Amino acid sequence: MDKNTTIINTIKQTLPSVTLLENEPMKNHCSFRSGGPVGVLALPADEASLLSLCALLKENGITPYLLGNGTNVVFPDEGAENLFVLCTGAMQSVRLLPGGEISASAGLPLSRLAAFALEHSLTGLEFASGIPGSVGGGVLMNAGAYGGELKDVITSVRCLDLADGTIHTLPASACAFGYRQSRFQNGGNIILSANVLLAPGEKEQIAARMKELNQRRRDKQPLDLPSAGSAFRRPEGYFAAALIEECGLKGTSVGGAQVSEKHAGFIVNTGNATTEDLRRLLTLVHDEVLRQKQVSLQPEIILVRP
Ligand SMILES: Cc1cc2nc3c(=O)[nH]c(=O)nc-3n(C[C@H](O)[C@H](O)[C@H](O)COP(=O)(O)OP(=O)(O)OC[C@H]3O[C@@H](n4cnc5c(N)ncnc54)[C@H](O)[C@@H]3O)c2cc1C
Known part of the structure; x- marks a missing residue:
């Protein structure tokens, strides 16, 4: 914990845009509602603060554990006082790029990404509108439902290599996507954002399909x-x-x-x-x-x- 105490003070002094929760019970952040306290849970407000935070952690020899929306992960009951958890939850930007792709930050809920696609009459993400995870967790898991998977629409993933601090943009073909599988499961990278490419569609049809799939979820799950x-x-x-x-x-x-x-x-x-x-x-x-x-x-x- 000594290492964490020092780093907490440095973060408080130098990175005010990073919210810090100390000894935070993980049951408050995971959808299964179990899990004891971890040493630190840090929430950077945006990508720039995440990158500054990661540089600081690297200087101090701390490797963070990444948390998205906590819908596929559970922490030990006894907690983990030396664990530094980095949550992307506040990083939620999403925009339409000139070429027609959507760029979404890691912390954006998949439901919000699907809603953004609907707003712009773009089809291909209807399957994801009821998946409660974030873009980062979704990419890592290649989340999917009702015959669709994120790998079908992702064109590239931007990530930070924790070992050397470099940022890479990987084409989908380099992400080793498979059934609930991706190269990011080997660790070592923080997913920062992902680009998806969708097809033009009819707004009413997209909305109807989302409604139908979400009703199926409510009926079955x-x-x-x-x-x-x-x-x-x-x-x-x-x-x-x-x-x-x-x-x-x-x-x-x-x-x-x-x-x-x-x-x-x-x-x-x-x-x-x-x-x-x-x-x-x-x-x-x-x-x-x-x-x-x-x-x-x-x-x-x-x-x-x-
Ligand atoms: C009610 C319910 C229904 C669900 N339905 C589906 C479904 O239909 N299909 C489906 O595929 N899944 C489903 N899930 C599971 C879950 O929502 C998905 O696996 C989702 O992709 C996890 O995203 P998350 O943000 O919650 O990830 P988390 O649970 O926070 O993290 C999952 C893993 O990803 C890593 N991670 C998270 N963000 C990053 C990042 N930025 N960089 C690097 N690593 C990161 C974490 O370290 C962890 O190893 C469901 C879950 C619930 C509770």
């Missing part, structure tokens, strides 16, 4: 309870939710974590679930599906190590 989205990745040739349901695991609980009664692919927090409850339930479901179906489910939820 347990949106009334905290969760971190799909608990497991889709295994090759199967659907995780169907396997879990066929194994009789719907409604199974560990502490406050429960395999949703509404959609077996989700694990919900029924009240006071801890991250440990979630971890144990993920293991229980994995082991039971392996025993009954000989399929090894891999978690989609990211569990940050203490």
Whole structure:
């Protein structure tokens, strides 16, 4: 924590545009609503302050853990006092470029990016309007739904290389996108912004498609309870939710974590679930599906190590 105390004082003195929260409980920032305090949670107001902050962290040998909207990640119950979490949540700029692409900052919610596309009668992002993550988290996960994935519309990603402090613009072809996969999962980069290219469309049709997909989400998914989205990745040739349901695991609980009664692919927090409850339930479901179906489910939820 000593390192963090020194850096906190320096940031307060030199970077007023970075909001700092000390010993901040991560349950306040993650959609599953679990997780103890981390040493520092920093929220730069914009990209310039993020870059200054990262230069300072690098000088002090601190590697930050990136947080977008916290909808796919959970932190340990006991917290992590030496962890410096950098949240992009305040970086929400979005603009239409002269060539027709949209440039969106990492912290912009995907729902806002989709709404911006609708405003400009551009089609191709309807699938993303109900995904609760940010552009940065969405790019890292290659978020997708209803047959669409971000990789279908992304043309390039700007990122900061944490090792040498350089900024690169990578074409989509260099991002190693796959099913819930990208090169950014190897760590070492902060996604700063992404460009997407959409096609001209009919505003009413785009709005109708978004409405329809969001209704499908409300009908099928347990949106009334905290969760971190799909608990497991889709295994090759199967659907995780169907396997879990066929194994009789719907409604199974560990502490406050429960395999949703509404959609077996989700694990919900029924009240006071801890991250440990979630971890144990993920293991229980994995082991039971392996025993009954000989399929090894891999978690989609990211569990940050203490
Ligand atoms: C109710 C619900 C429904 C969901 N539905 C879907 C769905 O339909 N499809 C889907 O794909 N997902 C879905 N999700 C999961 C989640 O919304 C997506 O994975 C989303 O892309 C995560 O974005 P985030 O900003 O919340 O990322 P976070 O959870 O904050 O972070 C996820 C990972 O990305 C990293 N990260 C975040 N920002 C950056 C950055 N700027 N640079 C580098 N690394 C970064 C983090 O370190 C972490 O490893 C759902 C989640 C919920 C709760």
